[in-house]
Amino acid sequence: MTDTAFDVVVIGAGPGGYVAAIRAAQLGLKVACVEKDKTLGGTCLNVGCIPSKALLHTSEEFAHARDGFAKHGIKVQGLSFDLAAMMAHKAGVVDTLTKGIVQLFKKNNVTHVAGHGSIAKPGQVLVTAADGTTKTLDARNIIIATGSDVATLPNVAIDERRIVSSTGALALAEVPKKLIVIGAGYIGLEMGSVWRRLGAEVEVVEFLDRIVPGMDGEVAKLFQRALMKQGFKFRLGTKVTGAEATNDGVKLTIESVKGGAAETLSADVALVAVGRRPFTKGLGLEALGATLDKAGRVEVDEHFQTKIAGLYAIGDAIRGPMLAHKAEDEGVAVAELIAGQKPHVNYDAIPGVVYTAPEVAAVGKTEEQLKESGIAYRAGSFPYLANGRARSMSATDGLAKILADATTDRILGVHIVGADAGTMIAEAALAIELGASAEDLARTSHAHPTLSEIIKEAALAVDKRAIHI
Numbered sequence: 057m058t059d060t061a062f063d064v065v066v067i068g069a070g071p072g073g074y075v076a077a078i079r080a081a082q083l084g085l086k087v088a089c090v091e092k093d094k095t096l097g098g099t100c101l102n103v104g105c106i107p108s109k110a111l112l113h114t115s116e117e118f119a120h121a122r123d124g125f126a127k128h129g130i131k132v133q134g135l136s137f138d139l140a141a142m143m144a145h146k147a148g149v150v151d152t153l154t155k156g157i158v159q160l161f162k163k164n165n166v167t168h169v170a171g172h173g174s175i176a177k178p179g180q181v182l183v184t185a186a187d188g189t190t191k192t193l194d195a196r197n198i199i200i201a202t203g204s205d206v207a208t209l210p211n212v213a214i215d216e217r218r219i220v221s222s223t224g225a226l227a228l229a230e231v232p233k234k235l236i237v238i239g240a241g242y243i244g245l246e247m248g249s250v251w252r253r254l255g256a257e258v259e260v261v262e263f264l265d266r267i268v269p270g271m272d273g274e275v276a277k278l279f280q281r282a283l284m285k286q287g288f289k290f291r292l293g294t295k296v297t298g299a300e301a302t303n304d305g306v307k308l309t310i311e312s313v314k315g316g317a318a319e320t321l322s323a324d325v326a327l328v329a330v331g332r333r334p335f336t337k338g339l340g341l342e343a344l345g346a347t348l349d350k351a352g353r354v355e356v357d358e359h360f361q362t363k364i365a366g367l368y369a370i371g372d373a374i375r376g377p378m379l380a381h382k383a384e385d386e387g388v389a390v391a392e393l394i395a396g397q398k399p400h401v402n403y404d405a406i407p408g409v410v411y412t413a414p415e416v417a418a419v420g421k422t423e424e425q426l427k428e429s430g431i432a433y434r435a436g437s438f439p440y441l442a443n444g445r446a447r448s449m450s451a452t453d454g455l456a457k458i459l460a461d462a463t464t465d466r467i468l469g470v471h472i473v474g475a476d477a478g479t480m481i482a483e484a485a486l487a488i489e490l491g492a493s494a495e496d497l498a499r500t501s502h503a504h505p506t507l508s509e510i511i512k513e514a515a516l517a518v519d520k521r522a523i524h525i
Contacts (some may be wrong), residue, residue: 058194060191060192060193060194061086061193061194061195062085062086062087062088062167062193062194062195062196063080063085063086063087063195063196063197063394064076064077064080064085064086064087064088064195064196064197064198064199064391064394065087065088065089065090065173065181065193065195065197065198065199066080066087066088066089066090066198066199066201067090067173067174067175067181067198067199067200067201067202067339068089068090068091068098068173068200068201068202068203068371068373069089069090069091069093069096069097069098069157069168069201070097070098070099070100070101070201070202070203070371070372070380070383071097071098071100071101071371071380071381071383071384071387072201072203072370072371072372072380072383072384072386072387073089073091073098073199073201073202073203073370073371073383073387074089074096074097074098074157074160074161074166074387075383075384075387075388076199076201076370076386076387076388076390076391077089077161077164077166077387077391078160078161078164078166079387079388079391079392080391080394080395081164081165081166082164082391083391083392083394083395083397084395085391085394085395087165087166087167088166088167088168088169088193088195089161089166089167089168089169090169090170090171090172090173090181090183090193091168091169091170091171092170092171092172092173094170095154096154096157096158096161096168097150097153097154097157098203099203099204099205100380101150101153101154101157102150102154103222103223103226104222104380105380106149106150106153107146107147107149107150107226108222108226108243108246108247108250108411109411110145110146110149110150111142111146111226111250112246112249112250112411112412114142114145114146115142115249115250115251115253115254116249116253116413118135118137118253118254119253119413121135122135124450127450128450137254139229139230139231139254143227146226169183169191169193170183170185170186171183171184171185171186171190171191172184172338173339174338174339174340175198175339175340175341175344175367176192176340177344178344178364178365178366178367179194179195179196179198179366180192180193180194180195181193181195181198182340195366196366197366197367197368197394198366198367198368199368199369199370199387199390199391200336200339200341200354200367200368200369200370200373201369201370201371201373201383201387202334202335202336202339202372202373203334203335203371203372203373203383204332204333204334204335204372204373204378205332205333205334205335206221206222206223206328206332206333207330207331207332207333208328208330209238209296209328209330211297211298211299212238212296212298212299212308212326212328213299213301214328215301217301218301218302218305218306218324218325218326219299219301219306219325219326219328220325220326220327220328221327221328221329222243222247222327222329224327225247225250225251225325225327225329226247228251228325231251231254231255231256232251232256232323232324232325233256233257233324234256234257234258234259234305234322234323234324234325235248235251235252235256235257235258235259235323235324235325235326235327236258236259236260236261236306236308236321236323236325236326236327237258237259237260237261237326237327237329238261238296238308238326238327238328238329238330239260239261239262239263239328239329239330239331240260240262240264240266240267240268240269240290240292241267241268241269241329241330241331242268242408242410243329244260244327244329245260245267245268245283245410245412246410246411246412247327247329248260248288248327249283249286249412249413252286252287252288253286256324257287257289258287258288258289259288259289259290259291259321259323260288260289260290260291261291261294261296261308261310261321262290262291262292262293262294263293263294263295263313263330264292264293265292265293265313266280266292267279267280267283267290267292268410268416270408270422271408271410271416271418271422271471272418272422272423272424272457272469272471273422273423273424274423274457274471275416275418275455275457275471275472275473278453278454278455278473279410279412279414279416279473282414282453282454282473283412285453291310293312293313293314294310294311294312294313295310295311295312295313296308296309296310297309297310297311297318299326304324305322305323305324305325306322306323306324306325306326307320307321307322308320308321308322308323308326331378332372332378333351333352334351334352334353334354334372334373334374335372335373336348336352336353336354336373337352341354341362344364344367345363345364346362346363346364346367347362347363349375353373353374353375354369354373354374355374356368356369356374359393360374360386360389360390360393368390368393368394370383370386370387370389370390371383371386371387374386376403377406377408379406379408381406381407382401382403382406385401385406386401389401402488402489404419404420404421404488405419405420405485405486405488405489406419406485407419407481407482407484407485409477409478409481411478413475414451414453414454414473414474414475414477415472415473415474415475415476415477415478416472416473416477417471417472417473417477417478417480417481418469418470418471418472418481419469419470419481419484419485419488420459420467420468420469420470420484420488421459421468421469422459422469422471423435423459423469425469426459426468426469431461431468432461432462432463433459433460433461433462433468434459434460434461434462434465434494434518434519435457435458435459435460435518436457436458436460436494436514436515436516436517436518436519436520436522437455437456437457437458437514437517438455438456438510438513438514438516438517438522438524438525439452439454439455439510439525440452440453440454440455440474440475440507440510442513442524442525443505443507443509443510443513443524444504444505444509445505445506445507445509446474446475446507446510448505449475451474451475451507453473453474454472454473454474454475454477455472455473455474455510455514456470456471456472456474456477456480456510456511456513456514457470457471457472457514458470458484458494458497458511458514458515458517458518459471460493460494460518464493465493465494465495465518466491466492466493467484467487467488467492467493467494467497468488469488470484470487470488470511470514472484472510472511474507474510475507476507480507480508480510480511483497483508483511484511494515494518494519495515495519496515497511497512497515498512498515498516498518498519498521500512513525
């Protein structure tokens with residue numbers, strides 16, 4: 057092969073793309089990865105998962121010192137925070153991890169090509185550099201891993217100053233006195249939590265009549281109560297019809313979804329967090345004959361291949377939850393498929409986590425989904441309040457719920473709201489991946505005292521034999 061000929065060319069170096077590139081290289085394939093941004097890692101590492109978690113952790117530490125230490129006999133005087141230092145920590149984490157991908161590419165002999173990638177014709181990727189120069193890469197296989205971009209609202213123009221996306225919300229120069237969050241999904245509630253802990257008044261406006269759409273209904277209600285205890289205000293069943301940014305703040309025009317007179321809300325900053333949309337424009341897909349659905353996602357078969365042989369797509373560019381770990385699993389699967397292996401991605405075993413406090417985590421089906429499908433199930437739940445470790449931590453808000461098939465006892469879904477839920481859900485994901493039953497979890501020894509015992513007790517509760525409640 058020449059320097060511009062590859063077995064695999066990946067367009068996009070986010071979690072799906074860079075993982076696909078590395079896995080393909082591990083399998084002995086010659087690989088290039090094309091990325092339009094200056095740094096690798098995509099949205100997740102640069103302006104998404106990683107920087108948001110840095111600020112979530114830092115702000116939670118501050119809030120715990122302010123609100124929780126006294127319960128444990130720890131006295132703090134003159135507590136304050138340095139927002140610039142918090143932002144510097146966030147930037148340092150991002151810088152370290154993005155540079156880490158550069159080293160991983162070198163270690164695995166993945167060729168990094170800087171520029172915007174598009175598909176000139178089957179088997180060819182045209183790369184346009186920032187200075188306008190171009191080069192063509194020949195590829196036996198092409199993987200589209202271009203990720204997603206911020207979804208917008210009509211009549212709400214994002215300026216990243218007064219009306220911000222998640223990117224702007226990660227870089228505010230000062231704590232707003234009032235923050236309005238448009239959208240009660242993962243991103244909005246996480247960013248709202250950061251600024252609420254640091255002193256902002258936070259009001260959430262959501263079009264639907266509930267928060268975290270797609271999550272289990274019971275868990276969502278408990279989660280909303282917990283956020284309200286922290287000072288969050290919610291306007292559910294409400295739509296935003298307009299926004300006006302001024303030098304002093306922003307004014308939003310809102311209306312009830314059910315109809316009625318319009319109202320005006322004022323705030324220092326408004327965060328638009330109404331989801332994300334696939335970044336698939338400018339790739340040349342339509343000209344090739346590849347099809348996109350109404351949401352702009354690339355349509356692929358069960359092997360992630362488009363209608364064009366050798367052209368694949370993964371991650372946020374295709375159907376399914378827009379989660380970094382979902383994209384990673386798909387990236388690995390495509391690389392292995394190209395290498396002749398037979399991988400499989402079990403979408404029922406992909407967890408989702410909201411990294412607030414308390415955390416919310418879920419894997420598998422919700423009660424609403426099971427009822428809609430007519431699947432008979434049994435449910436067992438156990439509260440954090442009855443767990444010794446949770447009491448010792450003063451983290452008693454929340455519960456774990458397990459849904460199991462009424463006939464086979466096979467675990468169909470697990471839902472947790474409470475401390476460390478994002479870590480605890482891994483056990484549940486493994487159980488679903490292995491086809492375990494609730495009894496399997498109930499009979500598995502869990503160390504005492506740990507929060508993971510809540511999972512065991514919830515599994516016991518499926519059979520109505522929880523011990524500690």
